[in-house]
Amino acid sequence: MRCYNEAVIQQYIDKEFTNEEMSLIEKHLIHCEHCQNLAEELRERSSAIKNLFNQQLISDNERSMPTFNPPTKRLKLSHKRIAIALIAAATLTLIIITNNHKNNTQSDYILYQTVEFEMDANQPLSEQTFTMQLMDQNGKPIDLDSQHF
Amino acid sequence: MSNFEKIYTRHYNTCRRVATKLLGTSNVVSDIIQEVFISLYERRKDAVIIKQPAAWLYRATYYKCIDFLKQQNRFSELAVLSEAIDESQSFEQQEVYSNLLRALNTLKDNERLLAVLYSEGLSYKELADATGIHPNSIGKTLSRTLRKLEKELKKGIQ
Numbered sequence: 001m002r003c004y005n006e007a008v009i010q011q012y013i014d015k016e017f018t019n020e021e022m023s024l025i026e027k028h029l030i031h032c033e034h035c036q037n038l039a040e041e042l043r044e045r046s047s048a049i050k051n052l053f054n055q056q057l058i059s060d061n062e063r064s065m066p067t068f069n070p071p072t073k074r075l076k077l078s079h080k081r082i083a084i085a086l087i088a089a090a091t092l093t094l095i096i097i098t099n100n101h102k103n104n105t106q107s108d109y110i111l112y113q114t115v116e117f118e119m120d121a122n123q124p125l126s127e128q129t130f131t132m133q134l135m136d137q138n139g140k141p142i143d144l145d146s147q148h149f
Numbered sequence: 150m151s152n153f154e155k156i157y158t159r160h161y162n163t164c165r166r167v168a169t170k171l172l173g174t175s176n177v178v179s180d181i182i183q184e185v186f187i188s189l190y191e192r193r194k195d196a197v198i199i200k201q202p203a204a205w206l207y208r209a210t211y212y213k214c215i216d217f218l219k220q221q222n223r224f225s226e227l228a229v230l231s232e233a234i235d236e237s238q239s240f241e242q243q244e245v246y247s248n249l250l251r252a253l254n255t256l257k258d259n260e261r262l263l264a265v266l267y268s269e270g271l272s273y274k275e276l277a278d279a280t281g282i283h284p285n286s287i288g289k290t291l292s293r294t295l296r297k298l299e300k301e302l303k304k305g306i307q
Contacts, residue, residue, distance in 0.1 A: 011288035053268035
């Protein structure tokens with residue numbers, strides 16, 4: 001019977017054949033010293049390499065598994081988005097200011113102050129009198145009694 | 150426990166070991182594994198991932214490690230490999246490990262991943278899924294890879 005190649009023996013030592021195939025190879029190995037030696041050689045090679053890799057893990061084994069924190073969704077702020085947001089904010093502010101200004105002018109009073117009085121400087125302050133006349137912006141006198149301040 | 154959490158608890162340690170084998174007991178290993186699982190979390194509804202989460206994770210871990218090494222230019226500069234070595238290890242252990250990394254470095258991408266995952270004791274089916282090598286060729290590729298690796302390791306010792 002023909003000898004098996006390295007790939008087959010590798011698969012055999014890794015026990016990756018079906019039971020039937022495994023027993024077929026085993027039967028051959030019993031009679032074939034060459035294949036027996038190859039199998040032994042490959043087994044040693046595999047375990048040596050595995051050991052070599054796993055040695056590196058010795059100092060890492062004590063670490064425990066951290067809990068996973070799902071990432072929070074972050075809004076990516078591009079320059080374009082920031083610019084649009086700023087323009088929108090500026091426009092909105094402008095609208096609010098203009099609207100407020102329009103509303104305020106209706107109830108605003110401007111005080112044109114003209115003080116004309118004659119007074120006797122020798123009289124005590126408590127005996128002096130003066131009259132105050134308020135006018136709206138058109139010069140119309142405002143009746144203080146009818147206005148609510 | 151959600152599906153994602155199950156995958157996380159089942160595969161975290163293997164991914165960590167794979168990364169450690171490629172990078173040494175470096176501090177970046179935790180970060181890399183975290184990144185791998187974040188990408189998995191973001192793609193957790195992809196059909197490929199649902200079908201074979203382990204294979205996807207091993208590949209992702211491998212490529213993240215390779216990216217890191219490329220960034221550090223470690224694969225071309227053998228002398229810098231010593232940086233990845235844990236200082237708490239003895240001098241001999243460090244020698245053995247840098248020899249292993251150097252030997253691993255001579256392999257092709259698929260072979261390197263295959264060798265690392267083989268040392269994790271994965272089945273041929275799992276190896277095929279993760280590396281993309283045809284399941285029937287695993288035995289052949291594996292024996293060739295291990296032979297190359299053994300030859301390179303011996304070179305380093307001499």
